[in-house]
Amino acid sequence: MAFEAFGVAAEVRFGAAELEAHVRAILPPGWRACDSARAIATFSLQRVEVDSYSVTINGSSAIEHASLDVALGLIDADIRMLIATKTSDWIFVHAGVVALGDRALVLPGTSFSGKSTIVRSLVELGATYYSDEYAVFDEDGMVHPYPRRLSIRSDDGAVITEHDVRELGGVAGEDRAAVGLVALIRYRPGAQWRPATISAGEGTVAVLTNTVPAQQRPGDSLRTVARALRDSRVLVGDRGEAGVAAEALFAELTAAGSEAPRS
Amino acid sequence: MADRPRARSTGVLTEQVGDELVVYDSVSRSAHCLSADAASVWSLCDGERSPAGIAGELGMAGESVDTALRELGDAGLLESVFRQQQGISRRDAAKRLATIGAAAVSAPLIYSVVIPAAAAAMSGTSGPTDLCAGKNCDDHNACTIDGCNPLNGQCTHTPVVCDDNNLCTIDTCDVTKGCVFTRVANGTPCQDGTCQGGVCVKTP
Numbered sequence: 504m505a506f507e508a509f510g511v512a513a514e515v516r517f518g519a520a521e522l523e524a525h526v527r528a529i530l531p532p533g534w535r536a537c538d539s540a541r542a543i544a545t546f547s548l549q550r551v552e553v554d555s556y557s558v559t560i561n562g563s564s565a566i567e568h569a570s571l572d573v574a575l576g577l578i579d580a581d582i583r584m585l586i587a588t589k590t591s592d593w594i595f596v597h598a599g600v601v602a603l604g605d606r607a608l609v610l611p612g613t614s615f616s617g618k619s620t621i622v623r624s625l626v627e628l629g630a631t632y633y634s635d636e637y638a639v640f641d642e643d644g645m646v647h648p649y650p651r652r653l654s655i656r657s658d659d660g661a662v663i664t665e666h667d668v669r670e671l672g673g674v675a676g677e678d679r680a681a682v683g684l685v686a687l688i689r690y691r692p693g694a695q696w697r698p699a700t701i702s703a704g705e706g707t708v709a710v711l712t713n714t715v716p717a718q719q720r721p722g723d724s725l726r727t728v729a730r731a732l733r734d735s736r737v738l739v740g741d742r743g744e745a746g747v748a749a750e751a752l753f754a755e756l757t758a759a760g761s762e763a764p765r766s
Numbered sequence: 767m768a769d770r771p772r773a774r775s776t777g778v779l780t781e782q783v784g785d786e787l788v789v790y791d792s793v794s795r796s797a798h799c800l801s802a803d804a805a806s807v808w809s810l811c812d813g814e815r816s817p818a819g820i821a822g823e824l825g826m827a828g829e830s831v832d833t834a835l836r837e838l839g840d841a842g843l844l845e846s847v848f849r850q851q852q853g854i855s856r857r858d859a860a861k862r863l864a865t866i867g868a869a870a871v872s873a874p875l876i877y878s879v880v881i882p883a884a885a886a887a888m889s890g891t892s893g894p895t896d897l898c899a900g901k902n903c904d905d906h907n908a909c910t911i912d913g914c915n916p917l918n919g920q921c922t923h924t925p926v927v928c929d930d931n932n933l934c935t936i937d938t939c940d941v942t943k944g945c946v947f948t949r950v951a952n953g954t955p956c957q958d959g960t961c962q963g964g965v966c967v968k969t970p
Contacts, residue, residue, distance in 0.1 A: 704786030
């Protein structure tokens with residue numbers, strides 16, 4: 504099965520027909536079928552024996568004797584990395600994103616920074632889901648949806664389950680949005696949400712640390728992130744319980760939407 | 767001339783953001799946000815003007831220009847001749863940035879970060895042998911840089927080095943706040959004179 508997303512083409516091969524539905528479930532948002540000749544990477548998923556699978560990437564063994572979930576997770580992660588690093592028309596920033604109307608809240612952060620938890624809380628408050636993984640920017644600095652299934656970690660961080668945003672009563676965004684608010688959040692148990700405001704320039708620098716192609720395409724990255732943040736507020740702070748910070752951010756985003764000039 | 771600072775012109779990309787200037791340094795792979803004052807000083811570092819000349823042209827206090835120049839040198843944004851005069855080499859600056867990692871370098875005029883490689887900016891996707899997926903390595907200590915070795919799944923907690931290369935501050939690390947740079951008392955002797963407001967001021 505060859506597919507293309509965000510201008511990057513890849514192929515996933517699987518030995519058994521019953522694997523097709525599993526593979527389709529991990530393909531990136533907005534994927535569409537394409538000619539396998541365009542693929543720049545080939546993933547192969549093979550069942551070795553009952554509940555034991557192997558994965559090769561471009562012909563090299565990546566994992567053997569893995570469960571189906573682990574094998575699919577590996578392919579999923581590598582496809583995401585492939586797209587984020589190889590796309591030439593988009594800038595991928597590691598961030599959670601929600602929106603109200605045409606104004607987006609971007610929550611940059613690396614793994615385990617609690618983005619998904621905040622995103623989930625915001626969706627439950629009524630925000631439109633864009634992503635818990637990437638803020639995908641076009642050359643105008645507008646953010647586009649990347650509504651993969653929401654990852655929810657268990658309290659101890661050891662188990663991750665994925666959920667369609669509709670299962671949480673939310674909706675996924677379909678249109679691009681301007682960035683109205685950026686929040687750089689660190690999870691600290693017991694912390695009270697008392698964010699400080701930093702400048703757009705400082706925010707640009709901070710967001711660059713989460714920008715996937717910042718080293719490979721620094722000019723595009725710098726220009727795009729600066730454009731994205733030109734009319735946004737940038738907050739930085741520690742949060743404890745996610746719901747409190749989410750409610751405050753929801754109010755901030757509501758205010759940002761009402762104050763911003765409509766395009 | 768050694769006493770006339772020259773801004774680096776190669777390996778840097780700039781973008782104006784409001785009245786600030788964001789600079790990406792492809793040599794040290796770091797990004798800097800220059801305040802309006804720092805950007806103004808940097809724009810006049812042409813190797814011809816002296817610090818006093820820059821101060822006069824901008825209507826800024828000499829100490830403010832000196833501070834900006836020191837921080838520009840610290841960030842590696844001046845040619846090496848002038849930086850070395852200031853006592854800060856590019857290597858030192860890069861080392862300092864690298865050891866602090868992505869955390870902000872405390873500075874009043876310039877905010878700097880190191881840009882991680884693409885894979886490091888990703889979520890649990892360090893490659894096909896990633897044994898860190900789903901692992902929480904946060905030790906809730908702001909004085910360590912938390913990481914995970916994808917080859918063995920072991921958490922790593924690298925101590926943050928809090929060194930601002932400033933003799934007029936006492937460098938410590940607070941487990942909740944991270945690096946803390948406390949000014950020493952005014953009048954404390956330093957390399958070229960005495961400390962005033964956290965800055966070493968030359969004694970005439």
